Amino acid sequence: MVEQKKDIDKTEEQKLWKILEEVKDPEVPVLSIIDLGIVRDIVVTSPLSSSAGEGPGVRLIITPTYSGCPAMDVIQMDIRLKLLEHGYRNIQIQQSLSPAWTTDWMTEEGKRKLKEFGIAPPNPKQQFCTPEMFQQEAVQCPRCNSFHTELISQFGSTACKALYRCIDCKEAFDYFKCH
Numbered sequence: 629m630v631e632q633k634k635d636i637d638k639t640e641e642q643k644l645w646k647i648l649e650e651v652k653d654p655e656v657p658v659l660s661i662i663d664l665g666i667v668r669d670i671v672v673t674s675p676l677s678s679s680a681g682e683g684p685g686v687r688l689i690i691t692p693t694y695s696g697c698p699a700m701d702v703i704q705m706d707i708r709l710k711l712l713e714h715g716y717r718n719i720q721i722q723q724s725l726s727p728a729w730t731t732d733w734m735t736e737e738g739k740r741k742l743k744e745f746g747i748a749p750p751n752p753k754q755q756f757c758t759p760e761m762f763q764q765e766a767v768q769c770p771r772c773n774s775f776h777t778e779l780i781s782q783f784g785s786t787a788c789k790a791l792y793r794c795i796d797c798k799e800a801f802d803y804f805k806c807h
């Protein structure tokens with residue numbers, strides 16, 4: 629009986645990962661929160677159907693791309709709405725700040741989508757997101773792949789992106805610093 633229940637939870641968990649792919653980053657709508665790598669854990673907390681008529685419960689652990697990112701409130705609300713839409717009730721979302729999010733958690737698929745969107749993906753050598761770190765980075769132009777770029781402004785179209793210009797193709801572009 630115990631084994632059987634585990635299998636059900638596993639299936640339910642996989643379904644949840646799929647559903648969460650529908651939740652997009654409000655600032656870069658081509659990216660899902662799964663692409664960003666901010667969903668750390670999903671726990672199914674109550675049975676799929678109960679005599680009380682409640683929907684399945686779920687607890688999520690998410691790690692913000694950096695603490696205090698204003699987009700996180702929107703993301704949490706979007707997660708909640710998406711899960712409610714799929715019949716989940718009793719939704720708990722916990723933020724875990726340690727270990728801190730790193731750009732390594734972003735999926736390869738996510739980095740590819742960012743580049744297609746015209747935003748330079750985070751540098752592979754970048755580890756933790758701190759304002760000091762991105763200042764010295766060599767940022768690659770998403771259009772012509774040149775590293776010959778310069779920082780124009782630490783703030784691009786949103787506070788979480790920096791504005792760069794490519795010296796070779798003369799295009800300005802956003803660099804995704806920490807979400």
Ligand SMILES: [Zn+2]
Nearest residue numbers: 769772794797
């Ligand atoms: Zn360029």
